[in-house]
Amino acid sequence: MIRVYGMEICPDCLEAKEQLLLAGVDFEFLDFADSTANLKEFLKLREGNPLFDEARRQGNIGIPCFVLPSGEATLQISDILQA
Numbered sequence: 592m593i594r595v596y597g598m599e600i601c602p603d604c605l606e607a608k609e610q611l612l613l614a615g616v617d618f619e620f621l622d623f624a625d626s627t628a629n630l631k632e633f634l635k636l637r638e639g640n641p642l643f644d645e646a647r648r649q650g651n652i653g654i655p656c657f658v659l660p661s662g663e664a665t666l667q668i669s670d671i672l673q674a
Contacts, residue, residue: 593618593671596633597655600624607655607668614672636664 595611595618597604604620611618621629637643637653642664646653657671658664665671 592660594658595620595655596623596629596636596658597621598623601654604655607657610668610672616671640664642666 599622608620623630643653653666656664656666
């Protein structure tokens with residue numbers, strides 16, 4: 592199952608959720624606002640991860656973030672939809 596880290600108040604996250612639902616992708620949405628445990632998991636994933644370098648440089652959070660069943664993370668929904 593795909594894990595998606597984000598927030599319900601994030602327009603990019605809501606768009607990603609809609610695209611995943613329309614594509615029939617099985618996923619779990621982990622909202623930071625719902626749980627500090629979700630936030631802690633995401634921060635652990637983000638900390639020191641070069642995937643987030645550009646997001647950090649731009650002052651962004653790096654969400655939505657998609658984590659594949661293999662544990663590999665991506666910030667590109669196209670990586671999920673093309674799989």
